[in-house]
Amino acid sequence: MGKKLTSQQLADAATAAGFEARAVRAIIKVETGGSGYDKTTGYLLIQFEPSWFRRLLPKATTQAIAAAATADAKKTATPAQAALLHDWLTTQANVVEGQAKERLAFDAACRIDKRVADLSTSWGLPQMMGFNHKACGLASVEALVESFRQSEANQLTAMLRFIKSKPPLAAALRRKDWGxxxxxxxxxxxxxxxxxxxxxxxxxxxx
Known part of the structure; x- marks a missing residue:
């Protein structure tokens, strides 16, 4: 079975979850325009979120970044500190970018803390944040990313699980209460x- 989601797969999955297929398609259309992968590279579509990366980093890492910034200001930074600071500034400069720039920011974040980078990124068709992996029925963020890499059908399944895990969200989708x-x-x-x-x-x- 291919990686791309078919109309029939979407209709079957939405109906099984208790939602109108058209409403589910609308979410995907707004989030990614209907593709979970970058058309140029084939990589998963991502949106790296600097604010979540800041929030989720361990305290020891944020202290190391602060120390690197202080050393840089004093012109005493070691090569490792300079590299850390460069990666940090790259992550924090990210806004909603094209996929090439998103990947630059994400790769910089991975060099600082791979797991936190994964948690702080939205993935695939539903642009699901990595930290929502449990609500998507996946044991870890690494499992979410690997599942999403395999197929858009997996991405849709995770999205529907996430929606159903939050009763107000599921009810709003059934009512088409978009607000x-x-x-x-x-x-x-x-x-x-x-x-x-x-x-x-x-x-x-x-x-």
Missing amino acids: VFAYYYNGAGYKAFNYDKRLAKAYASLA
Whole structure:
């Protein structure tokens, strides 16, 4: 079976989960336009989130970064400290970029802490944050990434498990209450990105 998700697979999975296939397609359309992989490289689509990387790093690592910054200001940084600081600044400069720049930031984060980089990144068709792996039915973030690499069908399954794990989110999707859905799926700042309106527009366009 191929890595790409078929319309029939999506319809079957959505129906089995108790959701309208059209509504599920609307989410995917807004998140990634319908592909879980970069069309140029074939890699999983990612969005590295600097704020989550800052939040999830161990204290010892943040202290090492602070020490590297202090040493750099005094021009006493070791090569290792200079490399650490360079990688840190690369991660924190990331915004919503094309996949080439996302990968630069993500790779820099991996050199600092691979697991935290994975946790702090959204993956594949549903742009699912790595730290949501348990709600997706996967034991670890590493398992999530590997599952997502295998197929878009796996990505869809994980997304539907995540939605069903949060009753208000699942109920909002069944009602097509895009504002409530956006709040639980995209976060409290969803209005800044018109996420609810984009979902409604995508749903209407799929009629």
